[in-house]
């Protein structure tokens with residue numbers, strides 16, 4: 139549950155917040171003045187403060203200054219009526235997280251609050267990276283005893299002790315963000331902000347202004363000045379995720395900040411100096427992007443001062459058992475129950491699988507298994523068929539969810555794409571014979587073994603069907619009546 143503190147002297151606003159944030163995940167507290175807010179904060183320990191700029195008594199700016207004096211990491215979003223935007227900008231410079239214009243748009247408000255709560259939890263939840271001890275191993279941590287993970291832990295320790303720029307690489311779901319947060323939490327900037335920007339998730343045109351801010355009128359739609367993440371994160375740590383997806387213009391600007399510690403807002407000509415530590419991450423090999431001239435070589439070398447490479451899970455299978463224990467304990471803690479036990483066959487199947495989605499996929503598979511499992515143990519049937527190989531003699535998953543359409547070639551293409559995904563994970567699978575065999579089996583099942591009807595369903599002659607049945611040895615395996 140996240141704690142939200144609203145500081146606003148207008149009863150209307152308090153009332154609408156109560157309605158908008160009426161959710162079991164959010165505990166909303168309200169205060170009617172800056173003074174009252176400051177009194178409540180130490181006991182309440184909110185995750186996020188939303189505050190009006192203009193109030194009787196202490197102004198929003200002064201309140202913000204005092205909040206940050208006591209706790210530089212507490213995130214504050216300011217609300218301002220159009221006429222007082224300049225104050226909001228001032229407040230951003232003082233370290234406010236964001237600002238909202240009144241009257242506010244509810245979806246926008248929710249989006250900003252959601253993002254801020256994510257940022258708050260990144261800043262507050264300490265990520266430990268030492269191999270966890272038994273009793274505390276459900277705390278947020280990076281699990282792994284394999285040799286490559288030991289190397290990663292060493293690097294995190296070295297990086298935490300320095301201010302160097304780091305580049306974290308690894309396939310999707312290997313734990314790059316977790317490592318970035320561990321470096322931050324153990325660094326001497328841990329009392330300052332940590333902000334994350336996903337460069338791939340923000341449209342190209344907006345990324346530059348998200349990072350560097352913009353001046354009013356810098357482009358169509360830029361009706362207000364905006365402070366970017368680099369300014370918001372001054373003295374803190376900025377995590378640039380999916381850095382390979384930046385345009386050349388943004389790359390150039392990042393390079394400049396790294397070299398000189400200064401930049402200009404989009405559309406501005408005043409140089410702004412900042413002190414920000416950068417941790418970057420990428421899931422595609424940047425060396426290739428450099429070779430293909432999609433990524434600036436000089437920027438690559440600037441970022442790559444210290445490289446942390448997270449090996450895919452299939453290259454550290456000895457960690458799988460540990461991760462399974464860790465996740466089951468963590469989920470049990472979430473649901474305040476006892477962890478479910480796990481059948482030995484399940485661990486074996488998990489250790490064999492090649493995990494294209496890495497630790498995130500393992501986490502999801504276990505979450506799903508918990509939901510579908512009956513009783514207090516997880517069994518092989520609770521795992522997806524591509525992991526256990528159950529569900530079909532040929533090793534193709536037994537459950538194929540049909541596309542919604544009427545069976546057009548487009549739908550078949552969609553299914554074919556899905557089949558290729560499975561085929562890629564299993565180098566031994568011969569796709570066409572496997573699919574053909576399965577189709578014949580299903581057609582015979584559908585028609586209770588009537589070869590004339592089955593052939594019709596398959597769109598082949600009865601003679602061809604017979605040959606297939608023979609070739610695949612289907613009669614022997616299936617008790618077709």
Ligand SMILES: Nc1ncnc2c1ncn2[C@@H]1O[C@H](COP(=O)(O)OP(=O)(O)OP(=O)(O)O)[C@@H](O)[C@H]1O
Pocket residue numbers: 279280281282308309310311312313314315316317421461464497498501
């Ligand atoms: N070694 C680990 N120990 C415990 N949990 C882990 C570990 N590695 C990853 N996780 C968990 O797996 C999930 C994915 O991790 P994370 O988001 O850090 O991966 P990522 O490399 O940033 O992935 P992507 O490239 O898809 O963004 C998270 O829930 C994270 O907590």
Ligand SMILES: [Mg+2]
Pocket residue numbers: 314315379
């Ligand atoms: Mg990530």
